[in-house]
Amino acid sequence: MRMVDLIQNKRDGVRLTREQLYFAIQGYTKGEIPDYQMSAMAMAIYFQGMDEEEIADLTMAMANSGDTVSLAGIRGVKVDKHSTGGVGDKTSLIVVPLVAAAGVPVAKMSGRGLGHTGGTVDKLESISGFRIELPSEQFIRNVNDNKMALVGQSGNLAPADKQLYALRDVTATVNSIPLIASSIMSKKIASGADAIVLDVKVGSGAFMKSLEEAEQLAATMVSIGKSLNRKTIAVLSDMNEPLGTEVGNALEVAEAIEVLRGGGEARLKEICLVLAAHMTVAGGAYPSFEKAREALEGILESGQGLATFRKFVEAQGGDPGIVDDPGLLPQAALQISVRAEKEGYVQAVDAESIGVAAMLLGAGRARKEDAIDYSVGISLRKKVGDPVRFGDVLAVIHSNKDQNQDISGKILDAYTIGEDRPDEVPVVHRVVQ
Structure with a gap:
């Protein structure tokens, strides 16, 4: 079995067998299949997709590529x-x-x-x-x-x-x-x-x-x-x-x-x-x-x-x-209020922008090796649908940094404030089972 043949098969839309997927995953994990071939395989999968059986076989091949946890000693359905x-x-x-x-x-x-x-x-x-x-x-x-x-x-x-x-x-x-x-x-x-x-x-x-x-x-x-x-x-x-x-x-x-x-x-x-x-x-x-x-x-x-x-x-x-007493948890040195510059209703709070702002404060990682500051973050005082007056506090920044203007600007930009109260969006869209 050769990896190049499997790449060609998937490129041409041919489904891969369980044995072929195990060969590819085990070989890659052991370093026997190089990055450039697995990259080609990933791109072939990206364009050609996989059927349900292929995806299940790929899942098991990856699950069995290292340690598996036995929970047999735990009573009941885990x-x-x-x-x-x-x-x-x-x-x-x-x-x-x-x-x-x-x-x-x-x-x-x-x-x-x-x-x-x-x-x-x-x-x-x-x-x-x-x-x-x-x-x-x-x-x-x-x-x-x-x-x-x-x-x-x-x-x-x-x-x-x-x-x-x-x-x-x-x-x-x-x-x-x-x-x-x-x-x-x-x-x-x-x-x-x-x-x-x-x-x-x-x-x-x-x-x-x-x-x-x-x-x-x-x-x-x-x-x-x-x-x-x-x-x-x-x-x-x-x-x-x-x-x-x-x-x-x-x-x-x-x-x-x-x-x-x-x-x-x-x-x-x-x-x-x-x-x-x-x-x-x-x-x-x-x-x-x-x-x-x-x-x-x-x-x-x-x-x-x-x-x-x-x-x-x-x-x-x-x-x-x-x-x-949650006050025993780490506390940031500074609390900075971000205030509304117009009035109306909060129509949107861009989650990704808020997440990026928190990361820049030190609450998250841009790279895996980055250190975390457990005390910092953002408290949202206004959420979607809330009425807002000029000067109301939209959010509070918890920071240990001296300069927070860019973070304040990013949070302010994350808020969309308009004249009309938006329709409520359900937190649960649907269930698949």
């Missing part, structure tokens, strides 16, 4: 959640404790943020003492004891995906549904979950900008999961404006705590309850979405979700005092 990434997306910090409080085990591996989107691992590391790496025995014990644990992804989990993603990033082949879907699902399969709920973000702050693209990606990932005997559900959620009011690591942890206390922004709470309901149904805790939603609202109001979050933080070495 449910995982994955978000395709957004701005202000702290849903895992809320959803996982709610699902765990309902008795469904969540053994979650999360990533770090890159670019304008944040990462759950970075948010948790803003908690003093929190350990994002646990020995496998403790990871499993924590899930059995507390129904949840959350760690960073193993360095050798689906290594083919890491190598291929880096290659796609510099060869203009990122935006390919088969390659995106297999990338996401290979990590989920390697992580060992029995059921997977996908939060597919769509809008200006998401990777998928249009609902049509997001639906295609969601349907492809659900199809992959089902073909590999994993119950898989995809929720398409809105990311045209930042989720919640806080963007930045410690700020988002504090906002998650506020939601678990029963407060918080309505749209953030809504998507969290929807995701948690689907996860608990997939885990067998409730017979229907409606029953799950009702029960989870009760768990939220009773404080059980907050109590589970506290146990989770303490079990992983973090300071549980932040649950009672």
Whole structure:
């Protein structure tokens, strides 16, 4: 078998067999197939696409390219959640404790943020003492004891995906549904979950900008999961404006705590309850979405979700005092108000621009090796649909930098203010299952 023949086949629209895909992925992971040939293959896939069976085979080839996690020691149906990434997306910090409080085990591996989107691992590391790496025995014990644990992804989990993603990033082949879907699902399969709920973000702050693209990606990932005997559900959620009011690591942890206390922004709470309901149904805790939603609202109001979050933080070495006093989280030295220069209604808040502004403050990374400042970020005081008068505070910058004029300008530009109140856009567009 020769890689050049496989490239030619895919270039000409011939479907690749499981054996051929395993040959390509294993050879590339081992360094036996060079970057230039895998680049050519990625471009051939970009133009010719793949059928459902091909995508499933590619997913398994990548999942089996390195370590796979065995969750056999965890009792019950293990449910995982994955978000395709957004701005202000702290849903895992809320959803996982709610699902765990309902008795469904969540053994979650999360990533770090890159670019304008944040990462759950970075948010948790803003908690003093929190350990994002646990020995496998403790990871499993924590899930059995507390129904949840959350760690960073193993360095050798689906290594083919890491190598291929880096290659796609510099060869203009990122935006390919088969390659995106297999990338996401290979990590989920390697992580060992029995059921997977996908939060597919769509809008200006998401990777998928249009609902049509997001639906295609969601349907492809659900199809992959089902073909590999994993119950898989995809929720398409809105990311045209930042989720919640806080963007930045410690700020988002504090906002998650506020939601678990029963407060918080309505749209953030809504998507969290929807995701948690689907996860608990997939885990067998409730017979229907409606029953799950009702029960989870009760768990939220009773404080059980907050109590589970506290146990989770303490079990992983973090300071549980932040649950009672979020002021113990890192605080920026400066708070700068960005004020409206016209009146009307907020018609849009460009999520990507807000995410980039937070990254420039130090809340995110332009490159993987960049250091994170956990204390900085942006608090949004006005969201889409809110009335605005001249001089009202639109947002507050939390900064440790002396010069913030450019950030203020970027935030101001992210806001569109007009005469008419815009129609409300639902936070959940549809569910694919």
